[in-house]
Amino acid sequence: MRALAAAFAAALCCAALPAAAQGWEPKRTAELQLLDKVTARVTVITAGVGQAAPFGTLSIQVRACNARPVGEVPDAAAWMEITDSLRPGVPAFRGWMFANAPGVSMLEHPVYDVRVLDCK
Structure with a gap:
């Protein structure tokens, strides 16, 4: 149980670091x-x-897009804010989306699906 708690604490610590410090x-x-x-x-x-x-009806704002450097396992992550003109004032999505793990954080919308493929 302690090992799991330590791994979780390490993940939280690294999540707060700037992208460049984590190899992005x-x-x-x-x-x-x-x-x-x-x-x-x-x-x-x-x-x-x-x-x-x-x-x-979506408006997609990409606020940040990071990719792994050449030589590492390819991956991309984008911070996005998505709004729907049919529901003004209510964000449809706000957060990070990951190319290699689309199910971790995704847009839940009845008509549209958005996935990150790459950052260039």
């Missing part, structure tokens, strides 16, 4: 895969950090 490199654009569940249309877009990317 900040990037300028996020490659996102978007799914319209009604039409089954899949779209891949490139969204710049700090710029809004529209998709249907």
